[in-house]
Amino acid sequence: MEPITIHLKDQRGFARHGEAVQLGLPFAEGDLEHGDPINLHDPGHGRVIPCQTTPMAHWPNGSVRWLKLNFLVDVAPHQSKSLHLHHGRANDANEDSPLKHQATEKELLIETGKVTFRLPRNQLEWIASTGPETELRHEIRFNDQLDTPCTPEPDSGWQVTESGPVSITLNTRGQWLTTNDEALARFDCSLRFYANSETAEIEVCLHNPKRAHHPGGLWDLGDPGSVQFRALTIHVQNPGSNSAWLKTGPDNLPLTGTVTEGLDLYQDSSGGDQWQSRNHVNADGEITTRFRGYQVYSREKSRTAGDRANPIAALEGPNQTVQASMRQFWQNFPSFLGTKHQELIIGLFPAEASGPYELQGGERKTQTAYLNYGSNPDALNWTQSPLVPILDAELFERTEAFPWFKANASNGPLDNLIQEGLDGPNNFFAKREVIDEFGWRNFGDLFADHETLYQKEGEEPLISHYNNQYDAVYGFARQFALTGDPRWFELMDDLARHVTDIDIYHTKEDRAEYNNGLFWHTDHYLDAHTASHRTFTKHNNTSSTAGQTGGGPGAEHCYTTGLLYHYLLTGQQQSRDSVLEMANWMKTAQEGQGGLLEQVLAVKKHDLPQLMALLKGQQPSAHRYPFTRATGNYLNSLLDAWHLEPGKNWLNLAERVIHETIHPADNIEQRNLLNIEENWSYLVLLSSIARYLSVKQTLSENDEAYEYAKEAFLNYARWMLNNERPFLSDPSQLVYANHTWVAQDVRKAMLMFQTAGYRLGVTEGFLEKGTQWLIDVCEDLRKNEERHFTRILVILMQNYGPQYLQELEPPAEAAPEKNEPYWRDQPQLTLRQLAARITLRLIRGIAGFRPAQEKAWLAARLDRS
Numbered sequence: 001m002e003p004i005t006i007h008l009k010d011q012r013g014f015a016r017h018g019e020a021v022q023l024g025l026p027f028a029e030g031d032l033e034h035g036d037p038i039n040l041h042d043p044g045h046g047r048v049i050p051c052q053t054t055p056m057a058h059w060p061n062g063s064v065r066w067l068k069l070n071f072l073v074d075v076a077p078h079q080s081k082s083l084h085l086h087h088g089r090a091n092d093a094n095e096d097s098p099l100k101h102q103a104t105e106k107e108l109l110i111e112t113g114k115v116t117f118r119l120p121r122n123q124l125e126w127i128a129s130t131g132p133e134t135e136l137r138h139e140i141r142f143n144d145q146l147d148t149p150c151t152p153e154p155d156s157g158w159q160v161t162e163s164g165p166v167s168i169t170l171n172t173r174g175q176w177l178t179t180n181d182e183a184l185a186r187f188d189c190s191l192r193f194y195a196n197s198e199t200a201e202i203e204v205c206l207h208n209p210k211r212a213h214h215p216g217g218l219w220d221l222g223d224p225g226s227v228q229f230r231a232l233t234i235h236v237q238n239p240g241s242n243s244a245w246l247k248t249g250p251d252n253l254p255l256t257g258t259v260t261e262g263l264d265l266y267q268d269s270s271g272g273d274q275w276q277s278r279n280h281v282n283a284d285g286e287i288t289t290r291f292r293g294y295q296v297y298s299r300e301k302s303r304t305a306g307d308r309a310n311p312i313a314a315l316e317g318p319n320q321t322v323q324a325s326m327r328q329f330w331q332n333f334p335s336f337l338g339t340k341h342q343e344l345i346i347g348l349f350p351a352e353a354s355g356p357y358e359l360q361g362g363e364r365k366t367q368t369a370y371l372n373y374g375s376n377p378d379a380l381n382w383t384q385s386p387l388v389p390i391l392d393a394e395l396f397e398r399t400e401a402f403p404w405f406k407a408n409a410s411n412g413p414l415d416n417l418i419q420e421g422l423d424g425p426n427n428f429f430a431k432r433e434v435i436d437e438f439g440w441r442n443f444g445d446l447f448a449d450h451e452t453l454y455q456k457e458g459e460e461p462l463i464s465h466y467n468n469q470y471d472a473v474y475g476f477a478r479q480f481a482l483t484g485d486p487r488w489f490e491l492m493d494d495l496a497r498h499v500t501d502i503d504i505y506h507t508k509e510d511r512a513e514y515n516n517g518l519f520w521h522t523d524h525y526l527d528a529h530t531a532s533h534r535t536f537t538k539h540n541n542t543s544s545t546a547g548q549t550g551g552g553p554g555a556e557h558c559y560t561t562g563l564l565y566h567y568l569l570t571g572q573q574q575s576r577d578s579v580l581e582m583a584n585w586m587k588t589a590q591e592g593q594g595g596l597l598e599q600v601l602a603v604k605k606h607d608l609p610q611l612m613a614l615l616k617g618q619q620p621s622a623h624r625y626p627f628t629r630a631t632g633n634y635l636n637s638l639l640d641a642w643h644l645e646p647g648k649n650w651l652n653l654a655e656r657v658i659h660e661t662i663h664p665a666d667n668i669e670q671r672n673l674l675n676i677e678e679n680w681s682y683l684v685l686l687s688s689i690a691r692y693l694s695v696k697q698t699l700s701e702n703d704e705a706y707e708y709a710k711e712a713f714l715n716y717a718r719w720m721l722n723n724e725r726p727f728l729s730d731p732s733q734l735v736y737a738n739h740t741w742v743a744q745d746v747r748k749a750m751l752m753f754q755t756a757g758y759r760l761g762v763t764e765g766f767l768e769k770g771t772q773w774l775i776d777v778c779e780d781l782r783k784n785e786e787r788h789f790t791r792i793l794v795i796l797m798q799n800y801g802p803q804y805l806q807e808l809e810p811p812a813e814a815a816p817e818k819n820e821p822y823w824r825d826q827p828q829l830t831l832r833q834l835a836a837r838i839t840l841r842l843i844r845g846i847a848g849f850r851p852a853q854e855k856a857w858l859a860a861r862l863d864r865s
Helices: 393-398 413-423 428-435 472-483 486-503 561-570 573-591 596-615 629-644 650-659 682-698 704-723 740-757 766-782 790-798 802-808 831-847 851-862
Strands: 004-009 016-026 038-042 047-049 051-058 064-075 080-087 100-103 107-111 116-120 125-129 136-144 151-154 159-163 167-177 183-194 199-207 227-237 243-247 255-258 263-267 294-298 301-306 312-316 321-326 335-340 343-349 357-359 364-372
Touching (some): 004 016, 004 064, 016 183, 016 199, 016 393, 016 561, 038 051, 047 064, 051 561, 064 080, 100 159, 107 167, 116 183, 136 183, 199 227, 199 343, 227 321, 243 263, 312 343, 321 343, 343 364, 364 486, 413 486, 413 766, 428 486, 428 790, 472 790, 486 561, 486 573, 561 573, 561 629, 573 629, 573 650, 596 831, 596 851, 629 682, 650 682, 682 740, 704 740, 740 766, 740 790, 740 802
Antiparallel strands (some): 004 080, 016 064, 038 047, 038 080, 051 064, 100 107, 107 116, 136 227, 151 167, 159 167, 167 183, 199 364, 227 343, 227 357, 243 255, 243 312, 263 335, 312 321, 321 364, 335 343
C-alpha cells in the first residue's frame, strides 16, 4: 500500500477544533486486506490521529476496494493541512478513545469523554448530561395537518449501527401515529457522537411510504396518497438556563436576550431576487413564500431581518450551555431556530410556514442538525461550511477507481466547455437563482434551463427540474476527483441528497415497475406547474413526448452510477441503499416479479406479436431486450450493484442481458439506427457495454462472455465508423434541432476512442475518427450560445474520459487464432425457441402464484388501494 495523502483547507476563516471528517478512499486490488492496521499521521504536528475505518466495497478476491475513513481534525483559519494514511502497527491513539457504550434492558448509555447520553430504548428522545447537576432532555415532535401532536412508535428502539474509536452512531425507525392510532408517516433518526467532543449530530428523515394515485399518469401535488402535516421539530430542554443568544451567521455578532423574551429566527424564503418564484406553489397553485429571507423575533417583536441566514442559537445557564445549528438552513427553507422559555427549538419543518406541508407518496426528506454542549460560541461554526477532503487525482488513476481516468492531463477544448459549469456567467450555482431552485423539496436539483430555448423573449423562464438525467451526479463526482475543486463536490453532494430523497419513488405499494424507481426530468419545453419533480402535470394538455401525456418512473431514465460514486467518496449510506433499490427496480421492470398475471401479460405484449410474425413468414429479432438506453441503463445499474455486492449474481445477469440484446453477427442495417429520433440512444447501450468490457479487463477476465461482448461491440463500432454522421447534418429528421444533438455526438467520439485505445486490439481508423468528431463537437459548441445549458454540460461530463485512452495503453497484439466461436451465425428466432420462452414464462408464473400478490398486482394497475 502506497501512502495516501488527504488534503484539508479552511476557506472560511473558521478555527476548526475537533471537526468531524468522513470520506472514502480507493485501493488497488490486493493493496489492503480486511483488518490490516493503518495509521493516519499529521506530519505538521508529528502525531498520529485516531481514525475509524469501515470497508465499503471489495475486490472479488476479498481485498478492500473502497474504505470509509472517519477522524476528528483541527485546522487553523485560512490554513491547509495534509494528512498521510499508510500501513502501520495498531493505532495506540485508537485504544485510548474514551468513547464507550453500554446497553441495558431499558436504555443505551453513551460516554464521549465530555458528555453522557442516555437513550430510553423505545422512545424518540434522549438525555444529555455534562455533570451531576445538568440534564438536558431532547425530543422530536411531529404535528399533523391540524397541528395536533402525533405519537412516535419505534419499530425496535435505538440500535448501534456503527461504533469505533472516533464515533458511534445510533439509529431508530418507526412511524408517527395520529390520535386515532393511524400511521401518518415514517421516521428514521440517527444520532452520532464523537470521542472527546461536546458536539452531537442528529439526522432525521421523514418518509411517506404510501403510493401516489397519479390518475392518468399525472403526478400533481394534492394527490390522495400525499401526507399533509404542520411541523417537525427538535426540542432541547435546558432547565437551568437564564439567557439566550443567536447569531444569524457564523461571522455575525450574537443577539442576546433572556429566556422569557426568547429569540426566534424564521427563514420563510431563499432571500434571493426570485424568492417569490412560481417554483414554490402548493397544490392550489398558490405561491407559499410570504416575505424575502428571514426575520428574527424576540417575544414577537422584530429584532432584525435579512436575506440568507446560517444561524447558531444557544441557551446558557450557570451549569450548562447548549447550542444548535442546522445544515444548509436557508437553502432548505422554511426553517426555524430559536428559544422559547428554557427550550431550544430546531424547526426542520416549522409551524411558522404559511400552510401545511405536503409530502408526496414515496417522497422523503432528510435534514441534519448539530448540538454542542459547551460554552465556546464558535464551536458550531464549522457546521455551516464543513471541510471538503481532497485526494490526489493520481490515486484515482492508480487504483482504477473510475473507468478511463487520466490524472493531470492538460486541459483541452472539452475541459474548457465543462468549466463553464463552474466559472461561466450561467454556471450551475447561478442557474439556481433563475427560478430560485431552493426550498426543502427543490434544493440540490438543477434548473433545466435548456427547456427555455423556445420561449418568447421576455417570458418568465419555465419552471423545469432536471433531476438526475444523464447522471449529473456522476459527472460532478468525476470532475471533483479529477480537479479537486470543492465546488464540484458541493454540486455532487447537494444533488445526490436531493435525488435520494425526492426523485426516487420510495414505496412498495404501487406497480412493481414503478416502486423505488427514479422520476425523470419535468416535461420538455413545458412548465412543471404543480407536478413538482414528477414529470407530467394535469395543467398541460399536451406533452413533448409524442403520444404520451402521462407516465411514471421508467427504465429510459434510470441513473445509478453517480450515486454509487457519491457513496464511495462520502460514505453516505442513503446513496448506497438507493443504488441497490434502483438496481432491483430495474431488474423487476425488465425481468418481472414472477406472478402469473404478470407473466400472462408479458406473453401477450412481447411473445404473441413475435409468434404472429413467425406464422406470417417474417423473421422477428431473436433479441429479448430493446436496443435502447433503457437496456443500457439496466446494464449500468447491474454493474453498479456488482461494485457494492461482487459476491452476488449481478455481473452474471449483466452478461445474460448483453447476450440477449446484441450479437456479433447482427444485421445492423435492420436496426435502422440512423432513424435519429427513435434510435439515437443505442449509443447509451454501446457505452454501457464498453463499461462492462472495462470491468472485465480490470478483473483480467478474458472469458467467453467477454469475447462475445467484445466481438458484438466491435461489429457495431465498425458500422459506426462507416455510417454515422453528426446528428445535425440532417436536421429535417429532428423535432427539436438544437445543439443538444451536437453534445450527443460526443458519445460517438468516445465510443471510437474506446474501440481504438482500450486494449481491444483494433485500430482501423477509430482513433482518427474519434479525434475528429471530438474536435468538431467542441468547436461547434464553443461558438454556440447554448453551450452553457444544463443538459449539454451534463452530457459532456457524463461521457468524459475515453479521449485519454490512447495515452493509457497501446492496442494489444493480435490474439492467436481460436476455434470458430458458436456465435458466428446470425441469430434467428425459431418457433421452438419462442415456444420454450412462453413455456418458461408460464412455469415461472405458476411457481410464483400467490393470491395476495396477484390481487395486489391487479389493484395497482386498476388504481385501487
